[in-house]
Amino acid sequence: MNSFEAATFPLSSQPNRRQAISRVAGGLLAATGLAAPAFAQARVVRIGTTFDNSSVEKGNGTGMFLGSSAYFNAVNKAGGINGARIELVAADDQFKPEKAKANALAFAADSAVVAMLHPLGTRQAAEVIDAVPGMAVVGPNTGTVSLRKKNAPNAFWVRANYDQEIDKLVATAVTAGQTRIGIVYSNDPLGQSLLAGFKAALAKAKLEPAVVASTPGTTSMEVGPAAVQVAAAAPQVIIIGLAGTAPAFVKALREAGGKSNGYGISITAGSLSAMGELSHGLGFSMVMPSPFATKYEIVRRYQADMLASGNKDFSLPSLEGYVDACVLGEGLRRAGPSPTRATLLAAMERIEAFDFGGVKINFSRGNREGNQFVDVAVISASGRLLS
Template sequence: MKMLKKLTCLALVFTAALAHAENGVTDKEIVIGQFAVISGPAAQLGQRMQLGMQTYFNVVNAQGGIHGRSIKLITRDDGYEPDKAAAAVKALINEDKVFALAGSVGTPTGLAALPILTEAQVPLVGMFTGAQALREPFNRQVFHVRASYFDETERMVQHLTTLGVKKIAVFYQNDAYGKAGLEGVERALTKRQLKPVATGTVERNSVDVAKSLEAILKSEPEAVVQISAYKSSAAFFKQARAKGYGGQFFNVSFVGSKALADDLGDAGQGVVISQVVPFPYAGNSGVVRDYQQRMLEAGQKEFDFTSMEGYLTARVLVEGLRRAGRTLTRESLISGLESMHDVNLGGFTVNYSAKNHQGSNFTDLTIIGRGGKFMH
């Protein structure tokens, strides 16, 4: 009789555990979803973000996983279009049954996905965007790993004005991403009693920059801040130089640094790009040395800022999963991430709390040098 009672209790406990089991979690596996641009003009952003994450997940899996569970990454291509991003997120949650999301790419795509993942209460770690609209109002499901566009543009404007440059124009993508960057530049200039001397736009996934070029060059700016993806930014730069413009060019990190440098070739010398992750080409910090070693072990000889960000995103997610414990739920993952107070990953510090999911305010300025190589 006692044995029967014990078996009954165990059965009830097992049934309750099943009833509360999360999608995407088994005894052996944790399924993580990514919606990102894998095809089209901005494809390198999503591809490199995916590569950086997968590289670290492979390391973790080879070491036995998280509490005995390996990590499986499922990526759906959204083409950097909001409608496709919404569809991709729904498919990841409802069809692929992912446990959590990581490494999304883009502001308009992120904004389209936000209501869906929020309603489903699926955590998202590491959005490859610095838009304030994805940080305010605070969303408990979203954990950022990078600094904001406000942080990046403040760094750029501070640098330019310190050098005495005041005539600054803005070339931006005509969507939520571009407008977020424009707002950042305007805020930084207003702080110094200045405003853009001219602005010009380009449509997402387009390189039609002729009208913007004309409007901006007419104002004779000393510098142009570009808030767009690499194809359109490269097109604007090349056409401006062809018309004799000799001013400075600054880009935010989302541009896709390596892709831009590759596209510009030798002409890109002197172009400045703000960064939100440590310099991936020199082993000056533990996390960069680790990233380089793991990339080489994976047969990847080319380092870049985007895969570095993917790598850091995976590091942060894995740390949150470890802290969540063996009984893994989405709620325990959120608690695990929120317990990461000033966690140093080897030269890159992440700080979360129950009221702050910003993660990092790290910014840096880099310059494209000869042969498309980057310098501090």
């Protein structure tokens, strides 16, 4: 087994050698049980993706992957892109930055891999972007502003940044007459970025924080002390700057007697299913339209392609993964019939003011932040997503 194969992972609980390569011909892993389309002597273009498939961010990671897989499966059924079959190759980094870097380097060693798609996490995305400077990294799943300020020419951001998200959440709370607003964040680069955005948003609204609480880190389940601190301060709104650990925090907050309204950031969406009834009434920012908002053409295509791939559960993470794949797919079309890493990079920056069916992307040679869409949604008492 070479270094590339060692970096891939199976999603099947009982992988065989063929599954261990985790090759997504037609955009779906062998574990889904769906047949890949037939290509006679077709050219193959490979896309690498590294994300958490086994740790605290598994909900977000696998959600994004299901969406991007559904897109490439549909593309391949329609004949591929410029006649080439697209293979999406996945690697589990267990939400560990060093593993994300190792996976990226393994992908870079395979000349058939021309780009990387939606790495998950702030430190993970930073490692991936740095590890493959000559390869496009499309749709990193983080909104950390400091990472974007590095202006890496190979990073193409498909989601809004966290400052924009928190500004929208604070503005929504203020509009509703809620001015005692606090935040809980993880004490790491992600959390520090969120805290800075929170302070800026409050200053803009001429408010002071009702409470500022932190957890030890993005993956730390030690959320009890922060929950007790927030419950004691009793803010009207607590902005939950957590992702995979958000369910544990919300549960601890309610057990501590905290009755504050919770507003999560977009990466909270991947853990909503783990909250059960605790998610009811929770608001959160969205960097994509609702996956149920069929007034958007891209949502209708997403739903159809997900169903065709055997996935009936629509979610924000899978819609984001789908949109990331759409953006990369457009870059591949513009790169021509024999895309290289260099021609794809050049093609990506020519995606200017392009409407993907309700999501508009605007890149250029000097701009890698392609989308500023932010909305706020609430989980109703019946579990419905209302935006």
